[in-house]
Amino acid sequence: MSSITPEQHVVSYGKLAATWLALMALTVLTIWVSFQDLGIFRVWAALSIASLKSGLVIAIFMQMKYENRLLKWLLFLALATLAIFIGLTFVDVLYR
Amino acid sequence: MTNSEATTVQDERGFWKDTGKTGITSWIFSTDHKRIGFLYFYTVFSFFLVAVILGILMRIELMAPGRTIMGPQTYNALFTVHGVIMIFLFILPGFQGVFGNLLMPIQIGARDVAFPRLNLLSWWIYITGAATIITSLFTGSGPPDTGWTFYVPFSARTGTNVTLAVFGVFLIGMSAILTGLNFVTTIHRLRAEGMTWGRIPLFVWSVYATAWVQVLATPILGITLLLIIAERVLGAGLFDPGRGGDPLMYQHLFWIYSHPAVYIMILPAMGVISEIIPVFSRKPIFGYGMIAMSSLAIAAAGSLVWGHHMFTSGMSDLAVLVFSFLTFVVAIPSAIKVFNWVSTLYKGSISLEAPMLFALGFILLFSIGGLTGLILGSAATDIHVHDTQFVVGHFHYVIFGGSGFAFFGAMHYWFPKFFGRRYREKLALAAWILLFIGFNVMYFSMMVLGVEGMPRRYYDYLPEFHALNLTSTFGSWILFAGMVIMLVNLFHGLLRGEPVERNPWGGATLEWSIPTPPPTDNFVEEPVVTHGPYDFKGSGIP
Numbered sequence A: 001m002s003s004i005t006p007e008q009h010v011v012s013y014g015k016l017a018a019t020w021l022a023l024m025a026l027t028v029l030t031i032w033v034s035f036q037d038l039g040i041f042r043v044w045a046a047l048s049i050a051s052l053k054s055g056l057v058i059a060i061f062m063q064m065k066y067e068n069r070l071l072k073w074l075l076f077l078a079l080a081t082l083a084i085f086i087g088l089t090f091v092d093v094l095y096r
Numbered sequence B: 001m002t003n004s005e006a007t008t009v010q011d012e013r014g015f016w017k018d019t020g021k022t023g024i025t026s027w028i029f030s031t032d033h034k035r036i037g038f039l040y041f042y043t044v045f046s047f048f049l050v051a052v053i054l055g056i057l058m059r060i061e062l063m064a065p066g067r068t069i070m071g072p073q074t075y076n077a078l079f080t081v082h083g084v085i086m087i088f089l090f091i092l093p094g095f096q097g098v099f100g101n102l103l104m105p106i107q108i109g110a111r112d113v114a115f116p117r118l119n120l121l122s123w124w125i126y127i128t129g130a131a132t133i134i135t136s137l138f139t140g141s142g143p144p145d146t147g148w149t150f151y152v153p154f155s156a157r158t159g160t161n162v163t164l165a166v167f168g169v170f171l172i173g174m175s176a177i178l179t180g181l182n183f184v185t186t187i188h189r190l191r192a193e194g195m196t197w198g199r200i201p202l203f204v205w206s207v208y209a210t211a212w213v214q215v216l217a218t219p220i221l222g223i224t225l226l227l228i229i230a231e232r233v234l235g236a237g238l239f240d241p242g243r244g245g246d247p248l249m250y251q252h253l254f255w256i257y258s259h260p261a262v263y264i265m266i267l268p269a270m271g272v273i274s275e276i277i278p279v280f281s282r283k284p285i286f287g288y289g290m291i292a293m294s295s296l297a298i299a300a301a302g303s304l305v306w307g308h309h310m311f312t313s314g315m316s317d318l319a320v321l322v323f324s325f326l327t328f329v330v331a332i333p334s335a336i337k338v339f340n341w342v343s344t345l346y347k348g349s350i351s352l353e354a355p356m357l358f359a360l361g362f363i364l365l366f367s368i369g370g371l372t373g374l375i376l377g378s379a380a381t382d383i384h385v386h387d388t389q390f391v392v393g394h395f396h397y398v399i400f401g402g403s404g405f406a407f408f409g410a411m412h413y414w415f416p417k418f419f420g421r422r423y424r425e426k427l428a429l430a431a432w433i434l435l436f437i438g439f440n441v442m443y444f445s446m447m448v449l450g451v452e453g454m455p456r457r458y459y460d461y462l463p464e465f466h467a468l469n470l471t472s473t474f475g476s477w478i479l480f481a482g483m484v485i486m487l488v489n490l491f492h493g494l495l496r497g498e499p500v501e502r503n504p505w506g507g508a509t510l511e512w513s514i515p516t517p518p519p520t521d522n523f524v525e526e527p528v529v530t531h532g533p534y535d536f537k538g539s540g541i542p
């Protein structure tokens, strides 16, 4: 039987602050983009920035970056499942 | 492994003996996976029996055209409550809750599941959900009449007590998620020394695949049910086209969960069959790796086919095409299993004792269910038989002839292990024959009726359908007789049956190496596994 030893990873203040600044910058970018006339790409732009932001939060603030491989896979699996479900639903909605 | 000295040291009542707590609290507050397994068994099986009675009543109503013993509203309530109980209170929690709990930890050489208290909490949430559903039958303005699928717009408008029933199902879903989480963790972390992934019994593989489906798919059911409540209580308009909603959205959400749920019902059943077949053919299972992987493949691919329930709903033609194709893909791993079981039987020295009979019954009935499923999975033929008695026949072949028979088989297979006694083999055979004949008479007639055009969910029908409906009802009585004999036999065995050794069938999985009944801690000393689960020679079984 193997045992789990939870590793406490301490993220430095500098890094936390940098992440926070990056998030703020991305928020500004979101607002700026919303004023640009990008047509259909507007949604894609907004969604990409949002994904980037949540990625940062999950990786640094929620410490997923320092977790073991298994946990990363679990997260990936859950997100991939969600993406597939939404994708297949759109095969109906977009072509109805 | 022979450590018969240990048996004498062990109290011969094993985990049944008192645990310090007294009376009922030693059960309902126990964290022992075996006691929790029995809690599940007695609750789940009681609900099953209630729903069987409801089914029999429906068949009596359909004995003759026109009103026989009830009117339309009662009939609507009956098929709804029958369906909800069978699906959400019996078969979905049944396999994982009962046999997953009773056997999975022992089969991997663990003392208990990873989170024993969470396990107990799962049962309590299950019971709370069940109580909520039962309350919904007797309060408000009458029992739900939507069918077990709760389709909008009807479920959003009907005056019956849908809100409470749906909330009860929501709770049951929560319980399932916790069980799934618990089992995945247990199988990853608590395997005994030497219990490599290539040596875990196939039942454990199927419990593992099922647990993943429970964790990943059930949240979607939860959300969907809450949306119905939002629609009813807050008038959210999510599914109402008049306010920008989309009723088909409900069907998508419901089936995104409910098709994978079919695999929560069938995968552990397949696991049980994979245990029984090699033991009663005295041969290692054919294609261990293929069976194990096909469980995972079914779980994964089965999550992508939900649209086959919606071919006539008006969804896009492209979606019909895609989902029809994907449905055919899932048939492959299911067929892999059937072929491997049959190959295991080939040239084995087969003994036809009760568990084996149920396993063979499973293979035949499940194959009929699976193949008629392909008729429903092809868009063109589905349009003809959609929402007819054909569908009712088909899914009873899968969940009753399949999962139900496997459940009965598991009861007979592991009965001696947990009670330390035997039932009568002759009576078990008689019960099985009646069950098998009654089942086919009842549901095959229903499938024929469906092809002839009799719709499902109606209390009445045209006169030309009379003969077959009468036949079907007779079948339900034969089936019922078989069930009564089976239960009397098991109950009698429990009280009076002749005592058995630790390994009456000659199985090579770990549960047969420990004392009968299992001690509270399962293993007298921590096991070290040196051979595969179907290596009868390696474990010294003749």
Ligand code: HEM
Residues within 6 Å of the ligand: B052, B055, B056, B058, B059, B079, B080, B082, B083, B084, B086, B087, B090, B091, B146, B147, B148, B149, B392, B396, B399, B400, B404, B456, B457, B458, B476, B479, B480
């Ligand atoms: C003796 C046993 C049983 C009998 C007599 C029986 C009979 C019936 C009948 C007559 C219907 C309704 C047909 C209609 O008018 O649409 C029905 C529906 C149904 N049954 Fe059974 N059944 C039995 C066992 C089971 C089992 C073991 C399961 C599942 C584990 C099950 C699940 C269902 C479901 C999900 C429905 C659909 C309900 C709905 O339309 O919403 N039944 N059954």
Ligand SMILES: [Cu+2]
Residues within 6 Å of the ligand: B258, B259, B262, B305, B306, B308, B309
């Ligand atoms: Cu389906």
